[in-house]
Amino acid sequence: MKKSINIMSVLLLFAFVFQGCEDFEEVTVPNFTVTPETATAKVGEPVEFMVDNAPNFLQFYAGDFGHTYKHRNRTNAEGTVTMSFLNSQKWGLGGNASGTLSVWYSRDYDGSGTPEAVSNATWTEITERFNISTLYDFTFQESGLVDITDLADGNTIYFGFKYFSDNTEDRQPEWYFDELSITMDVEGAPAPLTVASKKEPGFTPVDVLGIESSFNAAKWYFDGGKDHWRMRGNSHKIVNEDWLITNAINLTKVNPDKGTPLKSFSEKLESFTHIYETPGTYTVTLVGTNTTIHGSQETVKELTITITE
Incomplete structure (x- = not known):
C-alpha cells in the first residue's frame, strides 16, 4: 500500500511539473491600451499617447506620410x-x-x-x-x-x-x-x-x-x-x-512604409509623443508583440486622431 502511495505521489508531482512547464512556455497575447491625451491637436504640437500594460515590443505607425501600417509591405506602386x-x-x-x-x-x-x-x-x-x-x-x-x-x-x-x-x-x-x-x-x-x-x-x-x-x-x-x-x-x-x-x-519600386519602435523587451513605456506637420485625420496603428524563445503573439490596435491648422 505504501508503495502504491509513493508511486501516486511521484505521478502527481510529475503532472504538476509538466503542467507548470506548459504554463511557462505559453506566450500571452498582448493586452495593451494606447490612449492619446487628446483626439484633436494642432500642427506642430506634440501629441502625447498614454500606454497601459505595454507588451514586450511596441511599434508605432503614426499614419502620416511614410508611416502608414497598410503600406508596410508595399514595394511597388502605380502612379x-x-x-x-x-x-x-x-x-x-x-x-x-x-x-x-x-x-x-x-x-x-x-x-x-x-x-x-x-x-x-x-x-x-x-x-x-x-x-x-x-x-x-x-x-x-x-x-x-x-x-x-x-x-x-x-x-x-x-x-x-x-x-x-x-x-x-x-x-x-x-x-x-x-x-x-x-x-x-x-x-x-x-x-x-x-x-x-x-x-x-x-x-x-x-x-x-x-x-x-x-x-x-x-x-x-x-x-x-x-x-x-x-x-x-x-x-x-x-x-x-x-x-x-x-x-x-x-520605376515602379518604392520603399515600404516604416513604423517607429517604441520599446524593447526590457524597457518600460508609459507614454510617448509624436508631432504631426500636416493637418488631416490620421489612422494611428500600434503593433504590440510578446515574444519569447517559446513563440510570439501579436496584437494590432488602431485609433484616429485629427490634426488641425
Whole structure:
C-alpha cells in the first residue's frame, strides 16, 4: 500500500511539473491600451499617447506620410513617374558649344560598366524631353520635371547621360551634373514617393573610347569638393565618348512604409509623443508583440486622431 502511495505521489508531482512547464512556455497575447491625451491637436504640437500594460515590443505607425501600417509591405506602386536633374556647361567653342550632352535609356544594358556592354546595349534617346543647358557660366539649369510614366513597366531600366564630341577642331566643353530625382505621385500620398536619387541607386561612369588622361580630364568623375558629377573640359582635340549611367532602376519600386519602435523587451513605456506637420485625420496603428524563445503573439490596435491648422 505504501508503495502504491509513493508511486501516486511521484505521478502527481510529475503532472504538476509538466503542467507548470506548459504554463511557462505559453506566450500571452498582448493586452495593451494606447490612449492619446487628446483626439484633436494642432500642427506642430506634440501629441502625447498614454500606454497601459505595454507588451514586450511596441511599434508605432503614426499614419502620416511614410508611416502608414497598410503600406508596410508595399514595394511597388502605380502612379505618375517624373524625372529631373541639374546640368550646366562651359568652355565649349564653335561646334562644341552645344549638343555634346544627350539623355538615353536602355532595357538590355547589363550594368557591368564596360565599354563593350555600353556599345552592345540598345539605347533610346529622350534628350528632347529635357532642358539641356545652353548657358555658358556653369549656372545649374533645371532639366524640367519630365513625365516618364511611359517607361515604367516594372522591369529594370538604365538611364545614360552621354557626352560625345567628334569635333576635333574646337575646344570641347566641361559639364556639371547633379540632383537626379525620380519620383512617383501616388493617389492619396501627400508628397511624391522617391524612386531614385543621385546617390541611390547611384551612377557608373564609362569611358567608351578608353582615353587615358591625367587629372580626371576627358571623362566623367565625381568631384567630392563640389559634391556633383563633372565632365572636365578637354582641349586635346580628340574624339571623345563618355557615359554617366545610372545603376539599375525599377520605376515602379518604392520603399515600404516604416513604423517607429517604441520599446524593447526590457524597457518600460508609459507614454510617448509624436508631432504631426500636416493637418488631416490620421489612422494611428500600434503593433504590440510578446515574444519569447517559446513563440510570439501579436496584437494590432488602431485609433484616429485629427490634426488641425
